[in-house]
Amino acid sequence: MRRLLPPSEKHVDAAEAVAADRTPPDDRPWVLLNMIASVDGAAVVEGKSGGLGSDADREVFHQLRGVADVILVAAGTVRAEGYGPARPRAEVRAARVSRGQAEVPPIAVITGSVNLDWSAPFFTDAESRPIVITTPEADEERLAQARKHADVIALGGRRIDFAAALGQLRARGHEVALLEGGPSINGILYGLDLIDELNLTIAPSLVGGDPIGILRGVALPERRGLRLLQVLEQDSYLFLRYVRWP
Numbered sequence: 537m538r539r540l541l542p543p544s545e546k547h548v549d550a551a552e553a554v555a556a557d558r559t560p561p562d563d564r565p566w567v568l569l570n571m572i573a574s575v576d577g578a579a580v581v582e583g584k585s586g587g588l589g590s591d592a593d594r595e596v597f598h599q600l601r602g603v604a605d606v607i608l609v610a611a612g613t614v615r616a617e618g619y620g621p622a623r624p625r626a627e628v629r630a631a632r633v634s635r636g637q638a639e640v641p642p643i644a645v646i647t648g649s650v651n652l653d654w655s656a657p658f659f660t661d662a663e664s665r666p667i668v669i670t671t672p673e674a675d676e677e678r679l680a681q682a683r684k685h686a687d688v689i690a691l692g693g694r695r696i697d698f699a700a701a702l703g704q705l706r707a708r709g710h711e712v713a714l715l716e717g718g719p720s721i722n723g724i725l726y727g728l729d730l731i732d733e734l735n736l737t738i739a740p741s742l743v744g745g746d747p748i749g750i751l752r753g754v755a756l757p758e759r760r761g762l763r764l765l766q767v768l769e770q771d772s773y774l775f776l777r778y779v780r781w782p
C-alpha cells in the first residue's frame with residue numbers, strides 16, 4: 537500500500553499500517569471502529585458489506601483484529617454476515633503472543649433480544665469463549681442459554697448500560713476493543729461518545745439508491761469532530777484512520 541499521509545515513499549504492509557499507540561482511558565478500552573463504505577457513503581450493499589471489499593481491505597480487517605484484545609459486534613451484523621469465530625493466522629497469533637495478548641481475541645455480541653444461534657460455529661468452534669452483552673431484563677430462558685455458550689455481561693436496566701459494559705471489558709484486562717459495526721450500534725456508541733478511532737475504507741464504487749451509511753438511527757447530540765492521522769491507498773481503495781478531535 538502507498539502511504540499518502542504522513543507522506544512516505546516506503547511501501548507499508550497492512551500489519552505496519554494498523555500499528556498505533558492506543559492508550560485506553562482508565563474506565564474502558566480504547567474503542568476503534570472499522571467500516572467500509574462506497575464513495576457515495578453506502579455501508580450496506582444487498583444486505584451485506586462484503587460486495588464492497590478487496591483483498592487489501594480484508595487484510596486490514598484481519599490485521600486490525602490482530603491488535604484487538606476484544607472484538608465488538610452487534611447482533612444484526614452477526615446475523616447478516618453469518619459471523620464465524622475469530623481465526624487469526626499463525627503470524628498474527630505469534631505477534632499477539634509476543635505483545636502479551638491472548639492468541640485469539642474473544643468476540644462480544646451486543647444484543648437486546650438474545651436471539652442468537654447457539655448451534656452456529658460462532659459459538660461451537662470459538663477458540664476464545666464468546667461474550668454476550670445485553671440487559672438484565674432480557675428474556676430469562678435466552679439468558680440461561682447464553683450463559684451456557686458465552687460469558688454474559690448484562691448491565692443497565694431496560695437498556696444496555698454501554699459505559700458499564702465497556703468498563704467490565706476493561707476490568708477483564710481488555711485495553712483495545714475493535715468495533716465491527718453495524719451502523720445502528722455505531723450510531724448509539726458515537727451518540728454516547730464511546731468511540732475513540734475510526735478506520736474507514738472508501739471503496740472505489742458508487743452504489744446509488746438511498747444508501748445506509750456507517751452510522752444510522754441516532755442523531756448525534758453534537759457534531760463529532762475527527763482528526764485524520766493516516767491515509768493509505770491500494771487499487772484505488774482509500775484507508776483512512778481518524779481519531780476524535782478535539
Ligand SMILES: NC(=O)c1ccc[n+]([C@@H]2O[C@H](COP(=O)([O-])OP(=O)(O)OC[C@H]3O[C@@H](n4cnc5c(N)ncnc54)[C@H](OP(=O)(O)O)[C@@H]3O)[C@@H](O)[C@H]2O)c1
Pocket residue numbers: 570571572573578579580583584585586609610611612613614616617646647648649650651670695696716717718719720721722724752
Ligand atoms: N460496511 C461495513 O463495514 C459494515 C460493517 C458491519 C455491518 N455492516 C452491515 O450492516 C448491516 C447491519 O447493521 P444494522 O445497523 O442493521 O445492525 P447492527 O448495528 O449490526 O445490529 C443491530 C442489533 O444490535 C443489537 N443492538 C443494537 N443496539 C442495541 C441496544 N441499545 N441494546 C440492545 N441491543 C442492541 C440489536 O440486536 P437484537 O436484535 O438481537 O436485539 C439490534 O437489532 C448488515 O447489512 C451488515 O452487513 C456493514
